[in-house]
Amino acid sequence: QVHVQESGGGLVLTGGSLRLSCLASGRPLNIFAMGWFRQAPGKEREFVASIDYFGATTAYGDSVKGRFTISRDDANNMSLQMSDLEPEDTAVYYCAARRPSTAARHESEYDYWGQGTQVTVSS
Numbered sequence: 001q002v003h004v005q006e007s008g009g010g011l012v013l014t015g016g017s018l019r020l021s022c023l024a025s026g027r028p029l030n031i032f033a034m035g036w037f038r039q040a041p042g043k044e045r046e047f048v049a050s051i052d053y054f055g056a057t058t059a060y061g062d063s064v065k066g067r068f069t070i071s072r073d074d075a076n077n078m079s080l081q082m083s084d085l086e087p088e089d090t091a092v093y094y095c096a097a098r099r100p101s102t103a104a105r106h107e108s109e110y111d112y113w114g115q116g117t118q119v120t121v122s123s
Contacts, residue, residue: 032099034096090119095113
């Protein structure tokens with residue numbers, strides 16, 4: 001059973017920064033690409049960012065491009081550095097993992113999901 005766990009959410013003021021982390025564990029750990037999604041109250045889940053197994057290829061949603069940076073520490077650990085946060089970034093952020101090595105934008109392409117971590121940006 002593979003387990004995915006996010007950490008690092010919290011409350012931040014507009015213009016502030018926050019760093020989310022994601023750890024994948026368990027057996028078999030043949031996880032390759034990973035990604036972040038978010039869901040605000042009353043809205044559908046939205047793609048935020050993704051990164052391939054090697055950490056060489058990344059992709060971002062239009063609303064976060066230039067403000068968020070996804071990175072990979074090793075095969076099991078991934079981070080999302082969020083800067084210049086806006087109230088519109090308030091959401092539950094989910095980490096996801098998928099067996100193919102290539103980054104992906106659609107939630108249907110991911111095999112494992114974390115429980116989510118709340119990010120609240122106050123004005």
